[in-house]
Amino acid sequence: VAIPRASSVVPVVNLRPALAASRPVWQARLNALLERAHFVLGEEVAGFESTFASYLGATHCVGVGSGTSAIEISLRDAGVRGEVLTSALTAPFTAVGILAAGASVRFADVDPETLQMDPDSAGNRLTKRTAAIVPVHLYGQPCAIDRFAALAKQRRLKMIQDACQAHGARFAGKPLTAFSDYVCYSFYPTKNLGCLGDGGVIVTNRATIDRRLRQWRDGGRKNGQVSLVPGVNSRLDEIQACFLRVFLNHLTEWNRQRAEIAALYDEALAGCSAIHPVRRDADSVHHLYVIRVPRRERLQRYLTGLGIGTGIHYSAPLHLHPAFAAAKQKKGDLPHAEKACREILSLPIWPGLAHSEVLRVAEAIRRFYA
Numbered sequence: 001v002a003i004p005r006a007s008s009v010v011p012v013v014n015l016r017p018a019l020a021a022s023r024p025v026w027q028a029r030l031n032a033l034l035e036r037a038h039f040v041l042g043e044e045v046a047g048f049e050s051t052f053a054s055y056l057g058a059t060h061c062v063g064v065g066s067g068t069s070a071i072e073i074s075l076r077d078a079g080v081r082g083e084v085l086t087s088a089l090t091a092p093f094t095a096v097g098i099l100a101a102g103a104s105v106r107f108a109d110v111d112p113e114t115l116q117m118d119p120d121s122a123g124n125r126l127t128k129r130t131a132a133i134v135p136v137h138l139y140g141q142p143c144a145i146d147r148f149a150a151l152a153k154q155r156r157l158k159m160i161q162d163a164c165q166a167h168g169a170r171f172a173g174k175p176l177t178a179f180s181d182y183v184c185y186s187f188y189p190t191k192n193l194g195c196l197g198d199g200g201v202i203v204t205n206r207a208t209i210d211r212r213l214r215q216w217r218d219g220g221r222k223n224g225q226v227s228l229v230p231g232v233n234s235r236l237d238e239i240q241a242c243f244l245r246v247f248l249n250h251l252t253e254w255n256r257q258r259a260e261i262a263a264l265y266d267e268a269l270a271g272c273s274a275i276h277p278v279r280r281d282a283d284s285v286h287h288l289y290v291i292r293v294p295r296r297e298r299l300q301r302y303l304t305g306l307g308i309g310t311g312i313h314y315s316a317p318l319h320l321h322p323a324f325a326a327a328k329q330k331k332g333d334l335p336h337a338e339k340a341c342r343e344i345l346s347l348p349i350w351p352g353l354a355h356s357e358v359l360r361v362a363e364a365i366r367r368f369y370a
């Protein structure tokens with residue numbers, strides 16, 4: 001297929017409309033913060049923590065430096081040392097957080113339709129050393145967390161949820177904290193709720209865990225300069241909390257817009273037999289819109305030529321990353337994740353993306369396969 005020239009540009013993600021819409025509000029908050037000149041663990045972080053906890057239907061929320069840190073600190077707090085099982089199809093940072101906690105990592109395959117970690121594959125890959133599981137709610141779609149909770153209970157495993165791509169998602173109407181004591185979020189700028197740098201939180205319903213997490217993130221200190229536990233330095237900062245407090249007021253509307261865009265793609269691509277959308281359900285908060293396609297690299301180049309940005313989440317399953325070779329899982333071991341990594345393509349989705357642009361993207365894909 002000849003590569004046509006771009007008429008206008010549709011980036012895979014664009015933060016400008018969201019930033020512009022709320023500018024006067026965050027600017028006022030930043031100005032007040034600069035007057036107070038208190039930049040670490042002050043009233044902005046505390047205010048955000050309590051509003052985000054209630055938004056999610058939870059009781060406690062502890063701000064940390066990133067989603068990766070949230071996973072690391074949760075595992076440390078849960079006392080996990082041995083082996084931790086997670087999905088082969090996720091951001092490498094899920095596994096980076098596990099290694100940072102001093103644990104080793106091992107991977108389970110995904111369900112071929114949803115690309116979420118498969119509870120049967122997870123069950124089959126538990127070993128005597130497995131101490132915890134980290135199910136991931138990938139692309140904004142909650143995974144089968146009820147089944148993972150049952151598996152964790154039956155095999156006496158700790159469970160830490162990676163909800164770094166699922167801000168606001170519930171499972172069958174229930175808050176994610178109903179299924180485990182630790183739910184981790186990232187506020188990397190492109191997330192459904194992002195800040196303007198790095199940030200994250202751990203959400204829990206347990207007051208004792210909340211108290212300990214506050215100590216972990218702050219060098220193991222409680223109120224003074226004595227480190228009581230060997231903690232880390234990973235604190236959400238006041239400037240990021242200013243943005244997060246403002247953006248949180250928009251999250252419901254932004255997630256609604258994402259759902260609309262996803263539904264529009266579903267409809268516009270329905271007649272194109274070459275492509276296979278990754279299955280979602282009504283619980284999804286549509287962080288990414290992912291399709292599976294033949295000749296992906298050719299399609300991606302074709303779309304780039306039209307000014308349409310795309311992404312690949314992710315190009316290699318984690319068991320094949322050199323950094324995680326200690327898991328000793330080789331090519332062929334997790335076939336569904338491996339195949340998906342060759343076929344998946346993420347299409348533009350962001351609050352403010354015009355419906356006409358969504359239709360233009362879908363039309364370009366249909367034309368490529370026609």
Ligand SMILES: Cc1ncc(COP(=O)(O)O)c(C=O)c1O
Binds near residue numbers: 185
């Ligand atoms: C599924 C998943 N887990 C973990 C992370 C790590 O979050 P952060 O980038 O805030 O460390 C991310 C984001 O990059 C993610 O998408």
